[in-house]
Amino acid sequence: MNDAAPVLEIRGLCVRFPTKRDVFGRPAAFLEAVRMVNLSMRRGECLGIVGESGSGKTTVANAIVGLADLSAGEILWEGRVLGPAGSRDRDLASAVQLVFQDPQASLDPRMRVRTIVAEGLMIQGALTSAERNARARELLGMVGLGADALDRYPHEFSGGQRQRIAIARALAVNPRLLVLDEPTSALDVSVQAQILNVLLDLQQRLDLTYVLITHDISVVGHLSHRIAVMRGGEIVEEGPTAAILSSPSHTYTKSLLAAVPRVGAKVDENEVVQ
Numbered sequence: 001m002n003d004a005a006p007v008l009e010i011r012g013l014c015v016r017f018p019t020k021r022d023v024f025g026r027p028a029a030f031l032e033a034v035r036m037v038n039l040s041m042r043r044g045e046c047l048g049i050v051g052e053s054g055s056g057k058t059t060v061a062n063a064i065v066g067l068a069d070l071s072a073g074e075i076l077w078e079g080r081v082l083g084p085a086g087s088r089d090r091d092l093a094s095a096v097q098l099v100f101q102d103p104q105a106s107l108d109p110r111m112r113v114r115t116i117v118a119e120g121l122m123i124q125g126a127l128t129s130a131e132r133n134a135r136a137r138e139l140l141g142m143v144g145l146g147a148d149a150l151d152r153y154p155h156e157f158s159g160g161q162r163q164r165i166a167i168a169r170a171l172a173v174n175p176r177l178l179v180l181d182e183p184t185s186a187l188d189v190s191v192q193a194q195i196l197n198v199l200l201d202l203q204q205r206l207d208l209t210y211v212l213i214t215h216d217i218s219v220v221g222h223l224s225h226r227i228a229v230m231r232g233g234e235i236v237e238e239g240p241t242a243a244i245l246s247s248p249s250h251t252y253t254k255s256l257l258a259a260v261p262r263v264g265a266k267v268d269e270n271e272v273v274q
Contacts, residue, residue, distance in 0.1 A: 048220030103162035160191035
């Protein structure tokens with residue numbers, strides 16, 4: 001991990017959504033999804049943002065990739081402001097890519113895999129058709145899939161294989177930051193570790209920076225260098241992964257850790273789960 005200046009900086013991020021409108025259609029009430037979030041990351045680092053549903057972690061992810069409008073604050077990548085997705089130039093648009101939670105929903109069922117993986121390259125228009133095909137084949141190999149996958153459709157693959165395809169698609173435009181939104185939560189437990197190992201290998205091989213969004217604090221221990229714990233739109237605790245997992249200071253973090261199943265843990269048969 002590089003100890004140079006931060007490559008990703010989030011300063012005073014606030015995001016709110018209208019929940020009620022007046023008779024003229026103007027916002028009259030708001031939900032404050034994220035409040036005063038400040039984070040920074042160095043190149044090659046993985047930051048795990050952890051919290052329950054509704055904590056604001058996915059809103060932070062959407063703000064980074066330009067899919068959520070900022071109500072206040074700013075997000076910078078290598079010193080350049082990350083505006084809405086449609087306003088980013090080619091370099092910024094390529095630099096920051098998103099891997100969605102559910103590969104079955106994020107992959108177009110009408111497209112063959114070669115088209116899905118090379119779609120970003122087609123939009124850029126920088127390579128010939130033969131070069132795009134070669135790049136798609138190379139990317140599939142990097143995520144553990146063979147060239148025979150190129151002419152198949154998403155429904156012909158398992159959930160873990162589809163997520164590998166989604167990762168290959170995100171890598172096609174040579175990003176430097178991947179935002180991973182619950183990348184294993186839609187998968188069987190048996191393949192979750194496989195996908196995390198693929199991501200770990202790719203990070204080391206390509207010198208990638210990761211923002212990992214998850215509700216499962218045990219997942220970040222496998223991949224993250226640091227953890228930021230979110231609750232109610234705010235960061236309640238942040239620090240090195242080992243320190244957070246071994247000695248959490250906030251009661252909410254302690255409750256998340258206490259909820260992680262442990263092999264050999266005794267169950268009180270008299271306990272009633274509400």
